[in-house]
Amino acid sequence: MIPAADQVQMYRQMLLIRRLEERVAEMYGDGKIGGFTHLYIGQEAVAVGGISSLNHDDYVISTYRDHGHFLARGGDPKKFMAELFGRSTGVCRGKGGSMHLADADHYFFGGTGIVGASLPIAAGLGLACRYRDDDRIVMCFFGDGATNQGVFHEALNFAKLWNLPVIFVCENNFYGIGTVVSYSSALTEVHKKAAGYGMPGYKINGMDVLEVRRTCEEVVRMVRGGAGPALIEARCYRYQGHSMTDPGRYRARAEEDLWRKRDPIPRLAKGLLAAGYATEARLAEIEREIEALTEEAVRFADASPEPDLSALYDDVFVERYPSDPHA
Amino acid sequence: MRELRYYEAVGEALAEEMRRDERVFQMGEDIGLFGGTFRTTEGHMAEFGSRRVRDTPIAEAGIVGLAIGAAFAGLRPVPELMTMNFAIVAMDQIVNHAAKMHYMFGGQIHLPITIRAPGGGGTQKGAQHSHSIESWFVNTPGIRVVIPSTPYDVKGLLKTSIRSDDVVLFIEHEMLYAKKGPVPEEEYLIPFGVADIKRAGRDVTIIAWSKMVYEALRAAEILAEEGIEAEVLDPRTLDPMDWEAVLSSVARTRRCVVAEEGWRKVGVGAEIAAHVQEHLFFELDAPVQRVAAADVPTPYSKQLEQAALPHAEDIVRAVLKIAT
Numbered sequence: 211m212i213p214a215a216d217q218v219q220m221y222r223q224m225l226l227i228r229r230l231e232e233r234v235a236e237m238y239g240d241g242k243i244g245g246f247t248h249l250y251i252g253q254e255a256v257a258v259g260g261i262s263s264l265n266h267d268d269y270v271i272s273t274y275r276d277h278g279h280f281l282a283r284g285g286d287p288k289k290f291m292a293e294l295f296g297r298s299t300g301v302c303r304g305k306g307g308s309m310h311l312a313d314a315d316h317y318f319f320g321g322t323g324i325v326g327a328s329l330p331i332a333a334g335l336g337l338a339c340r341y342r343d344d345d346r347i348v349m350c351f352f353g354d355g356a357t358n359q360g361v362f363h364e365a366l367n368f369a370k371l372w373n374l375p376v377i378f379v380c381e382n383n384f385y386g387i388g389t390v391v392s393y394s395s396a397l398t399e400v401h402k403k404a405a406g407y408g409m410p411g412y413k414i415n416g417m418d419v420l421e422v423r424r425t426c427e428e429v430v431r432m433v434r435g436g437a438g439p440a441l442i443e444a445r446c447y448r449y450q451g452h453s454m455t456d457p458g459r460y461r462a463r464a465e466e467d468l469w470r471k472r473d474p475i476p477r478l479a480k481g482l483l484a485a486g487y488a489t490e491a492r493l494a495e496i497e498r499e500i501e502a503l504t505e506e507a508v509r510f511a512d513a514s515p516e517p518d519l520s521a522l523y524d525d526v527f528v529e530r531y532p533s534d535p536h537a
Numbered sequence: 538m539r540e541l542r543y544y545e546a547v548g549e550a551l552a553e554e555m556r557r558d559e560r561v562f563q564m565g566e567d568i569g570l571f572g573g574t575f576r577t578t579e580g581h582m583a584e585f586g587s588r589r590v591r592d593t594p595i596a597e598a599g600i601v602g603l604a605i606g607a608a609f610a611g612l613r614p615v616p617e618l619m620t621m622n623f624a625i626v627a628m629d630q631i632v633n634h635a636a637k638m639h640y641m642f643g644g645q646i647h648l649p650i651t652i653r654a655p656g657g658g659g660t661q662k663g664a665q666h667s668h669s670i671e672s673w674f675v676n677t678p679g680i681r682v683v684i685p686s687t688p689y690d691v692k693g694l695l696k697t698s699i700r701s702d703d704v705v706l707f708i709e710h711e712m713l714y715a716k717k718g719p720v721p722e723e724e725y726l727i728p729f730g731v732a733d734i735k736r737a738g739r740d741v742t743i744i745a746w747s748k749m750v751y752e753a754l755r756a757a758e759i760l761a762e763e764g765i766e767a768e769v770l771d772p773r774t775l776d777p778m779d780w781e782a783v784l785s786s787v788a789r790t791r792r793c794v795v796a797e798e799g800w801r802k803v804g805v806g807a808e809i810a811a812h813v814q815e816h817l818f819f820e821l822d823a824p825v826q827r828v829a830a831a832d833v834p835t836p837y838s839k840q841l842e843q844a845a846l847p848h849a850e851d852i853v854r855a856v857l858k859i860a861t
Contacts, residue, residue: 269609269610271606300643301643301645302641302642302643302645303643303644304643305640305641305642305643306641306642306643310641310642312638312642312643312645312646313645314642314645314646319606319609319646320638320642321642322633322634324629324633324634327602327629327630327633327634329602330598330599330601330602330603330605330606330630331602331603331605331606331609331634332606333599333602333603333606334602334603334604334605334606334607334608334609334610334614335606335607335609335610336606337603337606337607337612338606338607338609338610338611338612339610341562341588341607341612342610348606360598361598361599361602361630364594364596364598364599364602365599365602367594367596367599368593368594368596368599368603371594372591524644525639525640525643525644526639526640526678526679527639527679527681527703528639528647528701528702528703529701529702529703529729531729531730531777532730532777532780532781533730533776533777533778533779533780534777535678
């Protein structure tokens with residue numbers, strides 16, 4: 211049973227991600243955001259259901275589609291938008307951008323532009339938990355495409371071999387850019403890949419935040435208790451193209467419409483109303499609060515300065531030497 | 538002073554740093570029960586246990602990836618890649634992740650990782666097991682490249698590497714492990730970015746590192762018989778680079794030869810030659826010369842391999858070319 215307050219909070223977080231992402235798309239169109247930008251719209255239930263089942267000091271790591279995980283982890287929307295704008299007030303001081311968000315204060319370690327590369331890093335975070343024998347665990351998000359990379363298999367092997375407290379969460383949205391999973395994966399049932407490493411694999415509906423949360427709570431309990439790693443396949447759908455430059459012409463309209471009908475946000479809203487956990491008025495109030503937060507984030511980013519040119523050479527290294535690059 | 542072999546100096550540095558700091562741990566292929574393919578970690582598992590001396594699967598990208606994650610969480614990993622050749626398997630984790638994450642995350646996280654790996658050719662291991670690819674990493678911003686030649690240097694620099702808060706690629710040399718040299722009993726550290734003059738001379742500066750230091754010293758002996766006094770300068774760390782020492786030596790001798798075991802094309806020698814001419818064009822009596830490996834995959838045949846690798850004789854020829 212997930213408490214009413216938690217459910218309302220999850221609704222709020224999903225809506226925050228959705229509205230911020232909509233503004234990101236708009237700002238990208240206006241030329242305020244550059245580079246690659248991969249929207250999380252449609253997949254919000256996975257980040258929110260998964261991350262809300264963790265303790266505040268558990269480790270979270272993501273992929274290039276990292277906006278949802280950053281925000282679900284409690285990342286500041288202002289610093290988020292400012293980072294996408296490439297401003298000095300961004301969470302990575304304008305050095306990272308959309309694909310490389312990290313937030314050490316919230317134990318969120320990125321954000322990487324290389325598919326699958328965060329999996330062994332997640333195992334390393336898990337190794338640190340075991341090394342110190344602390345109570346922490348790791349949640350690692352990635353897409354279906356990552357499961358065909360070599361490091362996916364290396365990471366799962368390491369994690370099981372050393373009994374590391376890592377939950378591998380595959381957001382299976384069925385497409386690696388424009389290639390459908392059946393065209394790229396010998397085994398399209400991603401959760402079954404867990405069996406190859408002797409760990410439990412779960413298949414869940416990633417469009418239902420309560421199902422994600424329930425499964426994750428159970429898996430978190432097991433993993434924290436020392437049961438070793440697990441793989442969760444959350445089936446979901448990204449409504450937009452792979453990135454802002456992808457119109458997504460490889461998908462049938464009927465398929466998109468079908469998945470939009472499963473949208474996790476109205477689904478939870480309906481549940482909240484039916485259970486009496488929230489009123490229409492409360493949901494409308496949340497919508498207004500989020501609209502204000504979103505507006506504030508955009509205003510903050512827009513008003514923030516570009517990084518000073520002197521920042522170019524900051525943070526290449528921690529310790530500096532005369533031969534290091536400098537102005 | 539007592540003498541240690543190069544591999545023993547490596548092992549001693551690792552053990553001392555592990556005793557000193559509980560956050561330091563090692564991981565790599567065959568480093569534990571087996572004691573290390575080059576004996577550098579001999580006895581470590583017995584002293585520190587399998588928690589801190591971790592035998593890994595053969596999965597180099599994974600090894601470096603795990604080190605990154607452990608460093609994020611505040612540990613100080615010392616992963617060993619069995620040889621530099623396998624660093625190529627882990628390139629994405631080393632170059633695209635370890636070297637960049639401090640910068641691209643705006644300085645939020647530190648990556649105190651020392652990646653150890655022996656490189657070099659000369660024992661007929663063929664094209665895929667004879668690499669001296671330090672230039673690839675010197676070309677990459679965000680990673681220190683340490684490449685010591687003597688037991689004394691290897692110990693002092695390894696200790697400094699492990700205490701550094703940056704990513705360090707620590708390149709040992711397969712053919713140097715058996716070399717003996719003085720290593721004091723008492724603790725010492727060697728700072729990064731401080732070159733060492735291995736032999737003083739007034740006529741020409743030979744810049745060489747790792748195994749090429751010995752070739753350069755042998756060349757200097759031969760040249761001395763000809764009445765040419767060569768200075769042998771070992772930068773010891775290629776990033777940071779002690780440009781001050783390089784420029785001050787070359788400004789004195791007015792001639793410079795760079796000798797490296799890596800390929801000539803876009804090698805570290807090319808960078809040093811460019812830097813020297815940018816700063817000392819009018820002080821130089823002759824163009825900077827480069828001695829390096831032939832730009833071919835290292836062949837297996839002993840005769841061909843020796844022809845591909847640079848030797849003291851090649852250095853002598855390069856010096857004589859500019860000495861008159």
